[in-house]
Amino acid sequence: SAVISQKPSRDICQRGTSLTIQCQVDSQVTMMFWYRQQPGQSLTLIATANQGSEATYESGFVIDKFPISRPNLTFSTLTVSNMSPEDSSIYLCSARLNTEAFFGQGTRLTVV
């Protein structure tokens, strides 16, 4: 299995500002993913972040709003830019090890 450390675990941010979420994996992994999850709801994939290539974004998510870095095989960041209250959600990073996906504990973001 993989252990994934995600930080911050929660934050309250002013609208118009940006927040960068960090995700550290204890193993080298090729594929990492960023999800958004409303409380009590299922997971929505934001983008796939593979080391050495540009992140691939899902429909409804764009790089200008959610820039992603993937500098090496154990680390990734997601930035939520120019935040509005609609961005309030839980953001989760995930890493794929063999055929299984493991998750960080999530970042609960509240935009005021």
Place this chain on the structure above:
Amino acid sequence: GQQLNQSPQSMFIQEGEDVSMNCTSSSIFNTWLWYKQDPGEGPVLLIALYKAGELTSNGRLTAQFGITRKDSFLNISASIPSDVGIYFCAGQTDSNYQLIWGAGTKLIIKP
């Protein structure tokens, strides 16, 4: 985006009862994964299934990969208070490493 049909949406059960939930899809999957998510935490992998017909156990949990490859179920025997949480199924095809998620089953144990 695409979702699996997961049911029930929620369950109220007595401690000690057995629990069953399932996911169905119109698409064929090569992998089925079952996760549990506690409040304030990320999903934790419970069971992974890789072959049609496969039946796998993890303690009191048992999951099966449907023979048609379009469904899976998860059973929990003799439920205990720490089983409370939201259970998600997720399916994957070989051609696409992305996971397709169910909407979740919220398990609540009556006091």
